[in-house]
Amino acid sequence: MDENELRLLSTEERRKYYFExxxxxxxxxxYRYSGTVNSKFTKEAHKSELIFYYHKIEKGxxxxxxxxxxxxxxxxxxxxxxxxxxxxxxxxxxxGIAYGNIKKYFDFHKNLDDNGLLLPLKDKFNKLIGTKVDIxxxxxRDYGINxxxxxxxxxxxxxxxLCFSRHTIRQFTEENVELETIYKAVEIAQTTPSVCxxxxxxxxxxxxxxIMEDALRFQNGNTGFENDINKLLVVTSELxxxxxxxxxxxxxxxxxxxxxxxxxxxxxxxxxxCPLNLALDSDLDMELKKExxxxxxxxxxxxxxxxxxxxxxxxxxxxxxxxEEVVRVVN
Ligand SMILES: Cc1cc2nc3c(=O)[nH]c(=O)nc-3n(C[C@H](O)[C@H](O)[C@H](O)COP(=O)(O)O)c2cc1C
Numbered sequence: 522m523d524e525n526e527l528r529l530l531s532t533e534e535r536r537k538y539y540f541e542x543x544x545x546x547x548x549x550x551x552y553r554y555s556g557t558v559n560s561k562f563t564k565e566a567h568k569s570e571l572i573f574y575y576h577k578i579e580k581g582x583x584x585x586x587x588x589x590x591x592x593x594x595x596x597x598x599x600x601x602x603x604x605x606x607x608x609x610x611x612x613x614x615x616x617g618i619a620y621g622n623i624k625k626y627f628d629f630h631k632n633l634d635d636n637g638l639l640l641p642l643k644d645k646f647n648k649l650i651g652t653k654v655d656i657x658x659x660x661x662r663d664y665g666i667n668x669x670x671x672x673x674x675x676x677x678x679x680x681x682x683l684c685f686s687r688h689t690i691r692q693f694t695e696e697n698v699e700l701e702t703i704y705k706a707v708e709i710a711q712t713t714p715s716v717c718x719x720x721x722x723x724x725x726x727x728x729x730x731x732i733m734e735d736a737l738r739f740q741n742g743n744t745g746f747e748n749d750i751n752k753l754l755v756v757t758s759e760l761x762x763x764x765x766x767x768x769x770x771x772x773x774x775x776x777x778x779x780x781x782x783x784x785x786x787x788x789x790x791x792x793x794x795c796p797l798n799l800a801l802d803s804d805l806d807m808e809l810k811k812e813x814x815x816x817x818x819x820x821x822x823x824x825x826x827x828x829x830x831x832x833x834x835x836x837x838x839x840x841x842x843x844x845e846e847v848v849r850v851v852n
Contacts, residue, residue: 539802546803547820551769554760554818563818565761567606568615569719573764574599575622575664576717582629582666589633596626597642604649612655614663620654621664683789688836690793693749693828700726702790703752703827709786713779716771721762722779723819727753732813739809740797740824751828755799756780757819776822787827797824 527535551557561567574595581591603619610616623646630639707724715721727733733753737743743750756779758772784794799821801809806821815821 543803546806548769550817550820551760551763551766551772555763555765555768556761557764557766560764561602561605563761564610565759565818567602567609569721569762569764570602571599571606571615571619572719573717574602575619578622578626579665582625587629589630590638593639593642596623597645599623600642600646600649607650607653612653612658614658617654617656617659618664620650620656621659621661623650625665683785687785687788689795689839690828690830690834690836691746691795692831692834693746693751693793693826694831696751696829698751698792698828700728702792703754703787706783706786706790706792709789710779710783713775713782715775715779716763716768719762719775721759721772721775722822723757723759724783725755725757725813725815727755727813736809736813736824739801739805739812740799742797743795743826746795746826749828750795750826754783754825754827755813755815756783756822756825757815758822760818760820772820773822776820780823780825784825787825791830792827793830795826797826799823 522538527538530538556562556566556570559566560570577592577595578599581587599619600623603616603623606619607616612620627639627643627646634640703724703726710722710724711720713722727736733750734747736753736755737747737750756776758776760772763769763771780796784796787794799806799809801821807817809815809821810817810819
């Protein structure tokens, strides 16, 4: 519909037009780039399929009561999928983890499989994968389970302090933010949970001031501090890592969680951050991706403006709701 036709519509009709257009755009991208139709159509999608299946093994092995022969069909499928992956892309780190997890599955069943139920699977595994293995590229800690102690997870509780001391910062000094510091924050953010540990989040760091200016033009909430931003991050989710239409919202959930950890990580390293929405019309979404070279198969989650914090500065009060306004106990 062109500008003139749009102008003839009532406000309600125009809103409906944009509503449908934007949803159609999202749905099309998801349909084209997720594994909805073919879970192996790119290396990333195939990798994600391996993670999906090998995670069933490591998850199963981490339960209190492990069910003998759990997920045997998934293991069968994983062996074939791993074989196809290795044939196409070679034996890389992900293949190694899949391999290690399958081995762990067989190890677990060593004394449980009196009737040799798993023998055909083992044979297939050895025949298909046996010769292609380079075990040196993975460590034992990368697959199966790792035993931890309660004291390992119950660390000195300063998370409350971290959360209560974070504010959205809209004033930055001229001091440069080193890329090394951002990498450190990304390393922390990599701990973010993700669906089946598929880790679809990607970070684009914009350094160049001209590119930053062009990118910020697409964003409607940076007026007044756009020139002080030292680095601009764009958080995206890789659609190839998602599988069926049931997961259509997962890119945004995983991406949002990742962005939150990243903001806390940057904050913990002493930097100021301002999350910037990327609630864009589909045409602008396409244009922005082109402008900053973000592949079509990644969806935009948000931008994060960052920089060093001045000695003293105002922040918006941004009062939070009371607990009873957000919590409901179901009983
Ligand atoms: C996804 C998201 C998008 C945001 N977009 C903007 C924005 O465009 N411009 C801006 O100045 N602040 C933006 N904010 C910051 C919010 O206004 C801020 O988080 C909120 O007022 C609470 O304040 P606090 O972060 O200091 O607790 C955004 C926050 C989030 C989570």
